[in-house]
Amino acid sequence: MPSAPFHPGAQGTPGGYAGQQAPGGSFAHGGAPVPGVPMEFTACRFCGSVPAVNTTFRGHRGLLVLMQFLSTEGPFCRDCGLGVFRHMTTRTLVQGWYGYASMIITPVTVVINLIRRGKVARLTPPQPHPYLPSRQPMDPGPRLAQRPMTWIGVGIPVALVILIIAIASSGS
Structure with a gap:
């Protein structure tokens, strides 16, 4: 059609x-x-609403020796895109720090997601697709700063730095 x-x-x-x-x-x-x-039309991949924008949100999971790169590709309406952004970024902040390269990859991934968030945040509220079936858009949930896991994820590298400084200063 x-x-x-x-x-x-x-x-x-x-x-x-x-x-x-x-x-x-x-x-x-x-x-x-x-x-x-x-x-x-570009319809949201989750709910089928319009307008939607094509973007990809990334995630990173650092393991001591290995690492895992995650992604969720769009297109997304505003609400579904914000929900995916918040979920992927929170997971990255909590799970991304555990490896040597991950200490660099995690903040880069978060910054990339913040930039891509702007594409979905500028969209108008989702409307049902006029030709295809649509569902209710997902609830984006609380903002990143209002999620306890975000603060735990931000606290992990801070705690690691404090631990390294404490170990280095006690050895001299």
């Missing part, structure tokens, strides 16, 4: 679609594409 652009608030278009053939066969705006309007 061909996709039609989603343009909430477009005036004079049935259901807010412009420049493509509407489901009933008629063309919105006389069939002429509207500048600045995307030519197809």
Whole structure:
């Protein structure tokens, strides 16, 4: 089925679609594409809502000898994207520090996720997809600073540094 652009608030278009053939066969705006309007829908991979943006949130799990790289690929609506960002980043902060290279990879992963968070945070509230089934978007949950596991994850490297300093100073 061909996709039609989603343009909430477009005036004079049935259901807010412009420049493509509407489901009933008629063309919105006389069939002429509207500048600045995307030519197809991007629906959230979890709930099917629109608008959605394609991005990937990463995670890192450091083990003493090995490490594991995690990722969850979009597209995501605003609510589902924020939920995935918060989940992956919190897990990375708690599980990412346990290895030599992981002490560098973990903060880099968190910064990358913070940058990518902006893409989903700027989206408008999710709306049901007009052509496909949609579900209720996920609850993004509390912000990172309001999650106890985030503070535990931030405290781990601080505790490690204090422990290293204590061991180094007691040996002299």
